[in-house]
Amino acid sequence: MKSNALYFPSIDLPQDAWSARALLYWDGLATIIPMAHLEGPEEVSYFMQGLLSEGLVRPVIPAQHLYECRSFSENFISYLDEKLRLGTLPGRDAPNLGFKRIHAEKLEDVPQFLSRQRLAYEITNG
Known part of the structure; x- marks a missing residue:
């Protein structure tokens, strides 16, 4: 094995x-x-x-591998949206939250949602 x-x-x-x-x-x-x-x-x-x-x-x-996760974006966005609605997700004004770099390739439509909610922003290089 x-x-x-x-x-x-x-x-x-x-x-x-x-x-x-x-x-x-x-x-x-x-x-x-x-x-x-x-x-x-x-x-x-x-x-x-x-x-x-x-x-x-x-x-x-x-x-x-994303194709193996049916409705990945929709489900993840729904989860985040619910957390935002209930106020249980640290928001953009949370102290010391900071930003972490991620590769958008593995997130399908999630980066656009995060940007619209001002929870993330796009960088091109660096």
């Missing part, structure tokens, strides 16, 4: 003892990588490029 691990929250595995142990322990190791990062290898570290090219780490590309 295969035992696989998914590394997150970042794309690049750290170049340290943890990564070496994980590669030796698990049958397979994967990380979530947006399609754009695979098309532009400079988007990942040199260490990560080597792991991917040697097949030591397998990329999981969110856009290739």
Whole structure:
């Protein structure tokens, strides 16, 4: 029986003892990588490029799996909308909430909803 691990929250595995142990322990190791990062290898570290090219780490590309989640956007937006309506979701004015960068590829229509609600904003690069 295969035992696989998914590394997150970042794309690049750290170049340290943890990564070496994980590669030796698990049958397979994967990380979530947006399609754009695979098309532009400079988007990942040199260490990560080597792991991917040697097949030591397998990329999981969110856009290739979204079709398996029926009504993903609609359900997620409904969930968020209900939380906003009830006031149980920290809003745009919550102290120290801050922003986190996410890749919109894995969210279908959700980023547009978040932008309309002023819970997110789009950045192009950087």
